[in-house]
Amino acid sequence: MATMTAQDFDAIKExxxxxxxxxxxxxxxxxxxxxGASNTYRALEDELTNQGQTTVSLRTCGCxxxxxxxxxxxxxxEGLPRVVYCNVTEDxxxxxxxxxxxxxxxxxxxxxxxxYEEAFS
Amino acid sequence: xxxxxxxxxxxxxxxxxxxxxxxGIFKAALRESNLAxxxxxxxxxxxxxxxxxxxxxxLPEDITYANVEPNDIKRIIGVxxxxxxxxxxxxxxxxxxxxxxxxxxCGRLDPSSIDEYIAADGYRALLKVVExxxxxxxxADLTASGLRGRxxxxxxTGLKWKFTREAAGDEKYMICNADEGDPGAYMDRSVLEGNxxxxxxxxxxxxxxxxxxxxxxxxxxxxxxxxxxVQKAIDQARERGLLGxxxxxxDFSMEIEIRLGAGAFVCGEETALIASIEGKRGTPVxxxxxxxxxxxxxxxxxxxxxxxxxxxxxxxxxxxxxxSGIGTKTSKGTKVFAVTGKVRNSxxxxxxxxxxxxxxxxxxxxxxxxxxxxxxxxxxxxxxGVIPEKYLDTPVDYDNLQKLGSIMGSGGMIVMDxxxxxxxxxxxxITFCVxxxxxxxxxxxxxxxxxxxxxxxxxxxxxxxEDLDRLILISRAMKMGSLCGLGQTAANPIISTLTYxxxxxxxxxxxxxxxxxxxKALLKFSIIxxxxxxxxxxxxxxxxxxxSGDREHGYSIDADKCTHCGxxxxxxxxxxxxxx
Numbered sequence: 001m002a003t004m005t006a007q008d009f010d011a012i013k014e015x016x017x018x019x020x021x022x023x024x025x026x027x028x029x030x031x032x033x034x035x036g037a038s039n040t041y042r043a044l045e046d047e048l049t050n051q052g053q054t055t056v057s058l059r060t061c062g063c064x065x066x067x068x069x070x071x072x073x074x075x076x077x078e079g080l081p082r083v084v085y086c087n088v089t090e091d092x093x094x095x096x097x098x099x100x101x102x103x104x105x106x107x108x109x110x111x112x113x114x115x116y117e118e119a120f121s
Numbered sequence: 122x123x124x125x126x127x128x129x130x131x132x133x134x135x136x137x138x139x140x141x142x143x144x145g146i147f148k149a150a151l152r153e154s155n156l157a158x159x160x161x162x163x164x165x166x167x168x169x170x171x172x173x174x175x176x177x178x179x180l181p182e183d184i185t186y187a188n189v190e191p192n193d194i195k196r197i198i199g200v201x202x203x204x205x206x207x208x209x210x211x212x213x214x215x216x217x218x219x220x221x222x223x224x225x226x227c228g229r230l231d232p233s234s235i236d237e238y239i240a241a242d243g244y245r246a247l248l249k250v251v252e253x254x255x256x257x258x259x260x261a262d263l264t265a266s267g268l269r270g271r272x273x274x275x276x277x278t279g280l281k282w283k284f285t286r287e288a289a290g291d292e293k294y295m296i297c298n299a300d301e302g303d304p305g306a307y308m309d310r311s312v313l314e315g316n317x318x319x320x321x322x323x324x325x326x327x328x329x330x331x332x333x334x335x336x337x338x339x340x341x342x343x344x345x346x347x348x349x350x351v352q353k354a355i356d357q358a359r360e361r362g363l364l365g366x367x368x369x370x371x372d373f374s375m376e377i378e379i380r381l382g383a384g385a386f387v388c389g390e391e392t393a394l395i396a397s398i399e400g401k402r403g404t405p406v407x408x409x410x411x412x413x414x415x416x417x418x419x420x421x422x423x424x425x426x427x428x429x430x431x432x433x434x435x436x437x438x439x440x441x442x443x444x445s446g447i448g449t450k451t452s453k454g455t456k457v458f459a460v461t462g463k464v465r466n467s468x469x470x471x472x473x474x475x476x477x478x479x480x481x482x483x484x485x486x487x488x489x490x491x492x493x494x495x496x497x498x499x500x501x502x503x504x505x506g507v508i509p510e511k512y513l514d515t516p517v518d519y520d521n522l523q524k525l526g527s528i529m530g531s532g533g534m535i536v537m538d539x540x541x542x543x544x545x546x547x548x549x550x551i552t553f554c555v556x557x558x559x560x561x562x563x564x565x566x567x568x569x570x571x572x573x574x575x576x577x578x579x580x581x582x583x584x585x586x587e588d589l590d591r592l593i594l595i596s597r598a599m600k601m602g603s604l605c606g607l608g609q610t611a612a613n614p615i616i617s618t619l620t621y622x623x624x625x626x627x628x629x630x631x632x633x634x635x636x637x638x639x640x641k642a643l644l645k646f647s648i649i650x651x652x653x654x655x656x657x658x659x660x661x662x663x664x665x666x667x668x669s670g671d672r673e674h675g676y677s678i679d680a681d682k683c684t685h686c687g688x689x690x691x692x693x694x695x696x697x698x699x700x701x
Contacts, residue, residue, distance in 0.1 A: 003362055003370035006248060009239055016240035027228055029314040030346050031307075062315020064228030065469030069167065072228070081126045081180045086166055106126065111165040113128060113178060116219035116471075119447065119455065120439050 022056045024096070026088075027072040029063035035070035036089070043093035044073070051102050069112050075100055086112035125202055126161040129177035130168040132187075140164050143175050143191065150194045151202075160202055167466075171487050176213065187213035217472070217480055220447070222455045223431045224471045227315030232350050235357040238318040244363055246437035247325050251371040254437075256286060259330040263433070265441035267453035272298055272389075272426030273504065273530045273606075275452075275519040278433075281423055284413040285331040288421035295333040295375070296417065296424040297324050298394060299340040299347070302386040303502025304553060306533030308457040309427035311469055313340070313347035316431070317354035321377065323430030325364055326437060328375040331423050336375055339394055341382040352379055386503075386557035390605045391416075391424050393559065404559040405605035426531065428457055448474035452518035456529065462499075462536035465490040470534075472517075479513040482536055493538040497621070501530025503550045503557075504610030506617025507543065526617040528610070542639035543622040544629055547615045548576040554611035565608025568599040572615060581642040584630040592619060638700055641685040645701050646678050648689075652697035659689035659698060 026032070026041045044058055056077070064072055069086030075096060076082040083106060085096060092110060099105050129147070131140040144164055151157045168176045174188035177197075184207050186197065193211055200208050230237045238244070250259050264279025285293060297320060301309040313320060324336045338355075340348050355377050358364045366374040380398050387393045388403040395417050397403040416422025432454060436444045445453045452474040458481060461467045465487035472481060478498055482488065489495055497507040506527035508515070515521050519529050537546065555569040572595050575588050596612030603609045619626060628634050635643045648659070648668075655675050660668040667683040670676035678689070690698045 003367075004248075009245060009248065012236050013240040013242075016236050025231075029228075029311060030344075031311070033346075059231055060233075061230060062227045062232050063311045063469070065224055065311065065471075066466070067468035068466045069468075079124075106161060106163045108164045109166050111128060111163060111167075113130075113165055113168045113170075115169050115215065116221050118225050119220050119222035120225075120435060120443070 020055075020057045021076070021078050023059055023076050024056060024101070025059045025061045025074040025076075027063050027070065027074075028060040031063050031067050032070045032072065037071040039090050040071045040073065040088050040093045043090035044097060047094040047097035048101070051097055053097065053101060056101055064114070066112060066114070072112070077101060077104070080104060080106065084112045084114060085110045124159050124161065125182075126163060126180040127177055127202075128163050128165045128168075128180070129175060129189075130165050132168050132170050132173050132176045140175070143189075146191050147194055150198060154198050154203075156198065156202060169466075169485075170213065170215075171484070173213065182207075185213040186211040216484065217476060219471055219485060220455050220473050221471050222435055222447075223312060223319075223428055223457050224315075224469060226319065227311055230316060232315055232317055233353055235318060235354065235361065238316070242438065243318050243434070244322055244358075246434040247322055247329075247363065248369055249437060250326060250329055251369050251373055256330045256332060259326065259437065260286060262437060262441045263330070266436045266444040267441075267448075268429065268432055268436060268444065269452060269519060270426055271428035271432070271456065271531065273501065273528060275529060278425065278429055281413060281425070282327060282330045284411070285333075285421045285423040288414045290419075290421040292335070292420050293331055293333040294417045294420055294422040295324055295328040295331060295336040296394065296398070296422060297336070297338045297430055298389060298391075298424050298426050299338055299344070299351075300382045300389040300394060301341065301344075301427070301531060302389050302557075303504075303531055303533045304550075305461045305535045306459045306502060306531050308459050308469060308532045310344050310347050312427055312431050312457075313344065314350055317347075317351045318358065319431045319434060320427055321351070321354055321358055321364070323425070323433040324377060325368065325375060326433045327423060327425060327430065329368075329373050331421070333423070334375055336377040337398055337417075338377065338379045339382055339388075339398060340379060342384060348379060348381065355379070385559070386553075387559045387605070387607050390607060393605065394424065395422065402559075404561045405607075407604060428532070449516060449518045451520050452529075456517070456532060458532045458534045460486050460534045460536065462534075463489050463491065463493070463538040463541070464536040474518045475516040477514050477516055478508060481517070481534065482513070486536065489536070489538045491538065493540065496537045496539050496541055497543070499527075499535040499537065499546065499614070500533065501528035501610075501613070502533045503553050504528055504606065504613055505530045505533075506613045507537070507546065507621060508617075509621045526613065526620055528613070540637050540639065542580075542635050542637035543618040543625045544576060544580055544635075545637070545639045547618045548573065548580060550614040551576060551611065554607065558607065558611075562602070562604040562608060564599045564602035565604070565611060568595045568603075569608070569611055571595055572599075572612065576615075579626065579629050580635070580640040582629075582633045584626075586627070586630055588630065589619065589623070589626060634701065641687070644685045644687070645680070646683060646685065646687070646689060647699050647701075648676055648678060649697050649699050650675060652695050654695050654697070656694070658692050658694070662688045662692045664688060 071088045073085045073088045178185045268278045269275045393403045393405040412422040457471045560566045599612045
């Protein structure tokens, strides 16, 4: 294939950034999976289907480093603050779809606030 | 007015009751101000801030208040919720925060998508060097940045690259050491699983700098998911022309392959690792010659740890000056720690070098989970040592930890409380080293075994005071005489526990008592008659049938039959079982 140039890098960046703004990410590294993230993922998938929700993309990601709070699920729905839910059991996962995604309400008692600065942006 | 969100938690109460009360008061105040429909009030599970009363974060402004009292609510509504301005005297002033450099994209990106990594400016550093920089410039940048090896040694990465570049050889090799084996450490696994491309890019940059044509990922086989994700990332990078022949259209060509470690701790040592890749038995050989001169298959070889390599691309992109602006005089940048043990929030923490241990354990870690007294923190795994309470305010960097008799190591940090016995901890680590010793050199093979033997005796009540001198003597011999890092440092946990907790050793030896109640052979159990309610729970629970009696006459423990398992102590609801 042709050699990638700086323009190709820019194009990839643009297309990724232009992607779906509504998403749910499940931390699926060893730590998350050990805490039950696979079940959480399946429950989210199942409940999104049950609710007929097709515009939210369900993704996986690595580990945020908050092992005590796994499984972690980050939810970004346009118009609502982007939040990370902790200790997301299957029931909680379904509640996220029903309450947060469909009902547009943040769940009580499940958010994990994170405070860190990024070394560069 | 735009919608706002208030996240709140009572961070002192520790339960949700306090939060609920405050939540009700706040909710009522919002209703009074006709804001109930535009302000979302959300109780959070964990604010990540501790013992600061009611803490709230208001979004989208991202204003955080601490120690909020009910009579502050009016001002918060008037100033912040209505007009978006901060109430200055309530603002939470964090002493410091985590700084994410290596972990920045971990948990944010999909590790199986190279596009997401590229969108986060991934492989830009590679593009920059192949187009604009000579290998010498890359090495100069790295040297100026002050980056030191994150695998434990703390050797200057720039210098290591320089020596490998300058060494003569037909071919040169680049190895990423991902044989993370310290008990309680898993930073590298998280980086490999969460952002494999960042390490691959680091390897390519290193390969470009030293003139390597071939790179190896040495990953322990116990990390199947990391292996899978790294392999996938390598394949994707090759597909895009980012590795292989003529990287990004340049003259630079480099291949990367994975080699699996078969579970030997000693293979984390450079020369043993090289032997293992060559297909030989994983045992170290004396240095010099160093691998940078004579390494894999006799060729100049550079070995860097996962976290070290993950630092490289940001340094190239943002400059040596930017990187050396973070950290302390001798240790630059950030360090990822895996904080585990008795701490409330176990997990990965990335902080600038120079952050104090107290901040890491108590501010980020949230303190001791059970609320018991802090005793020590262990850093550096089996090569490190324990650091007691009085040194908690030490800023963490390579040199300070060494002064305290521990080491930075790869970043494991195990927090211990009053229930942890220091002799038992020393025994645990030396047992680990005895099992993992390759057996090639006598000081490590024999010394480790003898130390383990003495510690076993002390924890079983057979210790003598002369044992303490013997421990020091053997430890020194191991340090001076062992062939590789494993043996040279294996006695560190013994020396440091003896330095800071000699009393605890003496208590075991002289009074046959384990103050932490951990050494089972030394424990004696008895029933305190006046506290006993004669419920019979202990009798039914005792697996050895060492407790006899009945509900009329009470119960007693037969010391001869008792195996010190402690089940009776645990089940008694009336604290009527005494453990001494």
